[in-house]
Amino acid sequence: MPTCPHTAPATDSAAGPLWARPAMRAVSDGIFRPGGLALTDRMAELAGLAPGWTVLDVGCGTGASVMRLRQRFGACAVGMDALFSQVRPQEDRNATAAPLPLVIGTAEHPPFRRGAFRMILCECVLSLLPDTRAALATLHALLAPGGILGITDLYLRTGPGSPNGAASPSSLPHGSCLGWRADRRAIAEHLHHTGFTLRRFEDHSKQLGELAARLVLAGESPCLLSPAGACGDSTGPDTGTPGYFLLLADRRTA
């Protein structure tokens, strides 16, 4: 099976994840995901986020979204990330972290009580977690009744050789630059099985293309955000088209 020659370095533990690479830091201005704060605002507005809402940002990174939600929307927002020391240079932490409630924790074992939040954001994080449904189940437990989950992340817009765009994850090559091989249908199924009702799904793939373009200009391989086999090898398998989505889902009560 042909593979992208740049896939291995991109996923190699020594090279680190995409968000930790120098090119990402050069192009992102501290927000390591497509769409930046504009999509954070979009989620908050669609959810009707009101002042005083308790909001958790899972995988908060630099804390930029937490600060945004507190300053622009008046939310009681807190951030959680497993890797503060890797995500943020020391000078950044000193400059902006002190006034923000950011804690170290993982989506699998968050240091919060059940039902503590009115809304949870998961921005470009879910695709990095090893067990999607386990993570969603944990987030469901952290939400209060009537709570809202907001997710932005990578997905497969069109599947490999599928006329209706539904990808079969098992048919995609492992080691792909598109680490999370889920399409819209699979994502909806994950949500349904973990107690969520999908309220809204929007495609924001243009934002992914622009971030990928900036990364290429900064020196990264164009293969980095492409499915394996799609980098200059037209004879490779059709592995689908990567995209970027925003969704809101409501916590169902049992």
Next chain:
Amino acid sequence: MSTLKVLDKDYSDWVCAACGKPLQPAPVELEYLDSLFNVELPCCVACGMVLIPEELALGKMADVERLLEDK
């Protein structure tokens, strides 16, 4: 958004054919399909003409075009 350095090679020994003045790195806005990118490119200090080296046009810029054209 910060200005990206997109060239590895030094073009400071190049001279503008129209003005005879040297080229110096300067911030330039590249626009393609409604997307805007701030990059640093060699520019004539007199007339402002921008040099887009062949390596950039056929390399990174071609890759970016393909990405934005969704191909």
